[in-house]
Amino acid sequence: xxxxxxxxxxxxxxxxxxxxxxxxxxxxxxxxxxxxxxxxxxxxxxxxxxxxxxxxxxxxxxxxxxxxxxxxxxxxxxxxxxxxxxxxxxxxxxxxxxxxxxxxxxxxxxxxxxxxxxxxxxxxxxxxxxxxxxxxxxxxxxxxxxxxxxxxxxxxxxxxxxxxxxxxxxxxxxxxxxxxxxxxxxxxxxxxxxxxxxxxxxxxxxxxxxxxxxxxxxxxxxxxxxxxxxxxxxxxxxxxxxxxxxxxxxxxxx
Amino acid sequence: xxxxxxxxxxxxxxxxxxxxxxxxxxxxxxxxxxxxxxxxxxxxxxxxxxxxxxxxxxxxxxxxxxxxxxxxxxxxxxxxxxxxxxxxxxxxxxxxxxxxxxxxxxxxxxxxxxxxxxxxxxxxxxxxxxxxxxxxxxxxxxxxxxxxxxxxxxxxxxxxxxxxxxxxxxxxxxxxxxxxxxxxxxxxxxxxxxxxxxxxxxxxxxxxxxxxxxxxxxxxxxxxxxxxxxxxxxxxxx
Numbered sequence: 001x002x003x004x005x006x007x008x009x010x011x012x013x014x015x016x017x018x019x020x021x022x023x024x025x026x027x028x029x030x031x032x033x034x035x036x037x038x039x040x041x042x043x044x045x046x047x048x049x050x051x052x053x054x055x056x057x058x059x060x061x062x063x064x065x066x067x068x069x070x071x072x073x074x075x076x077x078x079x080x081x082x083x084x085x086x087x088x089x090x091x092x093x094x095x096x097x098x099x100x101x102x103x104x105x106x107x108x109x110x111x112x113x114x115x116x117x118x119x120x121x122x123x124x125x126x127x128x129x130x131x132x133x134x135x136x137x138x139x140x141x142x143x144x145x146x147x148x149x150x151x152x153x154x155x156x157x158x159x160x161x162x163x164x165x166x167x168x169x170x171x172x173x174x175x176x177x178x179x180x181x182x183x184x185x186x187x188x189x190x191x192x193x194x195x196x197x198x199x200x201x202x203x204x205x206x207x208x209x210x211x212x213x214x215x216x217x218x219x220x221x222x223x224x225x226x227x228x229x230x231x232x233x234x235x236x237x238x239x240x241x242x243x244x245x246x247x248x249x250x251x252x253x254x
Numbered sequence: 255x256x257x258x259x260x261x262x263x264x265x266x267x268x269x270x271x272x273x274x275x276x277x278x279x280x281x282x283x284x285x286x287x288x289x290x291x292x293x294x295x296x297x298x299x300x301x302x303x304x305x306x307x308x309x310x311x312x313x314x315x316x317x318x319x320x321x322x323x324x325x326x327x328x329x330x331x332x333x334x335x336x337x338x339x340x341x342x343x344x345x346x347x348x349x350x351x352x353x354x355x356x357x358x359x360x361x362x363x364x365x366x367x368x369x370x371x372x373x374x375x376x377x378x379x380x381x382x383x384x385x386x387x388x389x390x391x392x393x394x395x396x397x398x399x400x401x402x403x404x405x406x407x408x409x410x411x412x413x414x415x416x417x418x419x420x421x422x423x424x425x426x427x428x429x430x431x432x433x434x435x436x437x438x439x440x441x442x443x444x445x446x447x448x449x450x451x452x453x454x455x456x457x458x459x460x461x462x463x464x465x466x467x468x469x470x471x472x473x474x475x476x477x478x479x480x481x482x483x484x485x486x487x488x489x490x491x492x
Contacts, residue, residue: 210329237331239468249331251263252256 096156098148154185
């Protein structure tokens, strides 16, 4: 583990009931970088992503073995509150899922819940700055009290990103954040990811290899629940070491 | 290498490789024929070499267009990406080699009455060496063979050495008889063209190595003798 390691996974295995979904994964995720997790459906990449903020805890019959440390701190420690953990490790999902509330309340909900704001002006300021950082402010500033669901798909996804960053997380997990978006909305999100990496550690699961190549500095390739290869994105996409990685990224059946 | 799930992708890559190989065969033939035309001497053969160059140029155009289309439409990754880039780069080096062979053929009119058989044959031997290099590097490309590619890359110094020693010989002859200056200058250009063809083969060797290994061939290479420093003192003023 280097000084820049934000998340350290050691010997992580995940079981859904009797079925093992992830096998002994060792992976370091560097601070203030974008790490993409790629691999075919069912390879365990989303399962791994959900380990990092203990989202798997909510799944019946799911068991996680091994150690995951956030800044060196065991996230499975009994004294650690998973709700607090999820405030530090935020998540953005495939399908934009704004709350059935106003744009304003979507962003203000988390900070209020976690007690980050108390006064109205504080809340307003945080909502504005979060929407600005998510690149959405200009488009919504004069209809901030309209429902979040009235926005377009791409805007909704940026709203979800604004909602995630409003609670000042350290890590943002993104599970295929662009798969429901058109190329322009996708480009906006990718540009946003690139800006956010200055302040956050980002882990993104994507089925689009081009997207992984465009947005991430590190890439990890999963196959059949095994972390096959991990390294600089440039290296993975120009000269991967493992034949399985090569076959996958070049579209060979193996 | 296993096959792509999309079969037409394999076909396009194979067509690209095929065109590069075809181009390589043509360039090697052009070199061989231009040297034969020089040795015989055979002006008709030289003419034929000059005309055939456009065929190589056309192939280079086709390869770069096909490779660009492949990059745009398939967005190749890893070995496929290296394959497309290698095709563009190798086609460039082969096109240059073809031009240089044509340039040798173009010098036939001024060299066809050339009397010094020995120096002509030495140049032809140098050309033969460059021909083998080209042949071997094309074999390395066909078999995606990094070991052979590296051998070709290392062997280039033999051509450099010959080029340098030829140059010294020409200088001597020219000093002995200034009437030969024109012919030896042209012969020196022929030697230079051959030496350049050798360099293009080493470029191709590097491309093949990167294609095969995914890392550049960047070890220090033992350099041959350098004609840049060949020099004969002018006679002292009296």
